Amino acid sequence: MSVKPMVRNNICLNAHPQGCKQAVLNQIEYTKKEKAKYAKLAGKHKQIKNVLVLGCSNGYGLASRIVATFAYGADTIGVSLEKEGTEKKFGTPGWYNNLAFDMEAKKAGYKSITIDGDAFSDEIKTQVIEAAKSNNMKFDLVVYSLASPVRTDPSDGVMYRSVLKPFGAEFTGVTIDTMTGTIKTITAEKATQEEADATVKVMGGEDWERWIDQLSAADVLEKNCMTVAYSYIGPEVSQAIYRRGTIGKAKEHLEKTAKILTEKMKNFGGQAFVSVNKGLVTRSSSVIPIIPLYLSVLFKVMKEMGNHEGCIEQINRLFAERLYVKNKNGDASVPVDENNLIRIDDWEMSSEVQKRVNEIMPKVNENNIYEVTDLIGYRHDFLATSGFDIEGVDYEKDVERYDVI
Numbered sequence: 001m002s003v004k005p006m007v008r009n010n011i012c013l014n015a016h017p018q019g020c021k022q023a024v025l026n027q028i029e030y031t032k033k034e035k036a037k038y039a040k041l042a043g044k045h046k047q048i049k050n051v052l053v054l055g056c057s058n059g060y061g062l063a064s065r066i067v068a069t070f071a072y073g074a075d076t077i078g079v080s081l082e083k084e085g086t087e088k089k090f091g092t093p094g095w096y097n098n099l100a101f102d103m104e105a106k107k108a109g110y111k112s113i114t115i116d117g118d119a120f121s122d123e124i125k126t127q128v129i130e131a132a133k134s135n136n137m138k139f140d141l142v143v144y145s146l147a148s149p150v151r152t153d154p155s156d157g158v159m160y161r162s163v164l165k166p167f168g169a170e171f172t173g174v175t176i177d178t179m180t181g182t183i184k185t186i187t188a189e190k191a192t193q194e195e196a197d198a199t200v201k202v203m204g205g206e207d208w209e210r211w212i213d214q215l216s217a218a219d220v221l222e223k224n225c226m227t228v229a230y231s232y233i234g235p236e237v238s239q240a241i242y243r244r245g246t247i248g249k250a251k252e253h254l255e256k257t258a259k260i261l262t263e264k265m266k267n268f269g270g271q272a273f274v275s276v277n278k279g280l281v282t283r284s285s286s287v288i289p290i291i292p293l294y295l296s297v298l299f300k301v302m303k304e305m306g307n308h309e310g311c312i313e314q315i316n317r318l319f320a321e322r323l324y325v326k327n328k329n330g331d332a333s334v335p336v337d338e339n340n341l342i343r344i345d346d347w348e349m350s351s352e353v354q355k356r357v358n359e360i361m362p363k364v365n366e367n368n369i370y371e372v373t374d375l376i377g378y379r380h381d382f383l384a385t386s387g388f389d390i391e392g393v394d395y396e397k398d399v400e401r402y403d404v405i
Contacts, residue, residue, distance in 0.1 A: 002396050003090065005388045010178050010286040012386040017085065017399050019387025020096035026390075027066050027312040028104055034316045035071040046324045047073045048140040050222070052128065054079050054119050054211065056101075057094025058385065059282050060230050061145030063315035065101060068141065071319065075111035077131055079119045081148075085402040093386045099403065111135060119146055120207050122154040122214070129218040138222040141323075142215065144208045144229040147282075151202040154210070162202035164288060165191035166245040173241065173289035176296060178382050181369050186289050191246045203250035205229070205257025212261050212272070224269040226323065226334075227261060229254055231274050233345065235354060237361065238290050255341065273334060275322070275342040278314055281381035292378065293364065294357070298348065299381075300374035301356045307347045310381065318344045 006013040051068040055061040056078030068074040080098065085091030098114045105112035113131050117124040132139070152159045165171075165188050172187045191199075200206075208229055215221050231251050234242055242248060254274055261272035279298065285291050302308035309317070322334055322342050337343050347353065360372050369375055383389040 002398055004395065005383055005386060007179050010175070010292065010382075012383065012388070014090050014386065015093040015096060016387035016390075016393070016395065017090070017096045017401070017403065018397075019384075019390040019393045019395070020093050021100040021387075022390045022393050023384055023387060024062070024066070024097055024100040025104065027063060028070050030312050031067055031070045031316060034320070038071075038320045048324075050074060050132075050137040050139050051076045051141045051143065052079075052132075052139045052215075053077070053143045053145065055143075055145035055147060056080050056114070057082055057092075057097050059145070059147075059280070059311050060277060060315060061143065062094075062097055062101070063311040064143045064145060066312065067315045067319050068143075069105050069110050069112070070108070071316065072324075073110075074140070075135075075137065076105070077113045077115065077128055077137070079115045079117070079124060079128060081118055082116060084116075085400075087402060090401045096387065103405075111137075118152070119211075120148070120151045120154070122210075125211060125214045129215065129220055132220040133218070138220050139215065139225055140222045141225065142212065142221070142227040144211065144227065146207070148202065151207065153201065153206075160198040160201040162199040162250070163191060163195045163246050164241065165189060165195060166240050167191055167196070171241045171245070171289065174293055175289055176292045176369070176375065176378075178286060178292060178375075178379050181366060181375055183293070183364070183366050183369070188241060188289060196246045196249055199246040200250045200253050203247065204253030205255075205260075206253075208254065209257050209261060212264065216265070216268075221265075221268065221270060225265065226271050226273065227265075228273045228275050228323065228342070229258065231255070231276050231341075232279060233276050233349070234279055234291075235294060235349070235357065237294060237358075238288075241289055242291075255339070259340065271334070273323075273336070273340070273342050275318055276345045277318075278309060278345045278348045280311055280314070281378060281385060286382055293361065293373070296369075296373035296375045296378040297357050297360045297364065298353070299377045300372070301353055301360070302347065303374060303377065305353065307353075309347070314344055318342070 051074040053065045056065045057080035082092045082095035102112045150161050258272040258274045380389050
């Protein structure tokens with residue numbers, strides 16, 4: 001049967017197997033070209049042997065796995081929690097993404113082990129360690145890119161749920177219906193302390209630290225191993241609901257955890273970093289107040305300036321110009337800001353880009369939205385996260401629900 005996108009309240013409820021596969025192939029092809037470009041600029045591209053990606057199936061995690069393998073020659077283990085396709089039901093986008101990546105990696109001669117399960121659990125941590133040991137793998141890089149609304153703490157079995165809420169007072173902001181362009185106002189209630197604490201438990205650095213502790217104890221981290229977690233800061237217009245709200249508290253905890261982990265990893269030369277990435281369309285960002293409007297304007301400005309990036313462009317630049325750049329002495333050196341953060345959101349947060357975005361946002365209305373924003377581009381990215389609106393895919397053709405071959 002053929003399949004069309006089912007969208008409700010800025011959430012796409014289904015996925016297209018062939019579209020997901022083609023999106024992965026496109027990212028792989030882009031990465032191969034970037035590898036050749038950087039090799040010409042800086043000599044031989046650095047090789048890393050083994051990479052673990054926690055949250056490997058979508059967005060920045062998927063892009064990290066692609067770059068690790070197809071630019072840096074790494075075998076990978078990826079962990080994600082997805083629903084598989086069956087003869088009667090379509091799988092989640094991430095499930096199809098994982099199938100496509102595994103297929104292409106193995107075709108190119110790389111080891112690709114995908115573990116489906118709850119990455120917050122100690123059971124999955126044990127499975128990863130066993131897979132690493134049985135395949136003689138020690139990780140050069142551990143990418144922490146988990147995004148989940150809930151986490152069960154293995155220590156006490158309690159399930160915690162994250163919320164996106166402000167502190168002090170409720171937050172009212174506008175958002176855009178991705179498919180219609182309708183502008184509406186939505187309100188988020190202020191958070192309680194209990195909700196804030198639960199959000200830190202889910203989205204802070206506690207699980208990241210638990211992963212590194214267990215991987216280190218099992219001796220599956222290579223000498224000079226790096227680990228990086230992904231974060232976002234964003235513009236002033238979103239701060240009340242995001243960085244100064246419950247999610248911001250979790251991100252602050254994540255950043256403090258990086259310092260703790262670097263201290264713990266000193267004995268084998270390891271380092272931990274938080275990379276602040278650019279705002280992009282993800283399955284979660286589409287439902288955050290103000291963010292769809294902001295990103296629609298941001299995309300228009302950055303495309304006009306010629307410095308717009310998607311996930312795969314960001315991660316290629318992160319690896320080549322941050323994680324594996326060498327200083328003047330030829331030594332590895334990761335450039336960070338005064339807070340020890342990698343800032344790969346530098347183009348987004350430049351004064352010129354933010355000035356132009358701030359000039360446009362107050363002027364947006366339903367009559368001019370397609371002229372002053374890039375809603376068309378935003379909508380494409382939104383649909384593409386589920387395998388729709390991908391060039392070269394025949395969406396009238398019947399597809400199997402359970403495969404991407």
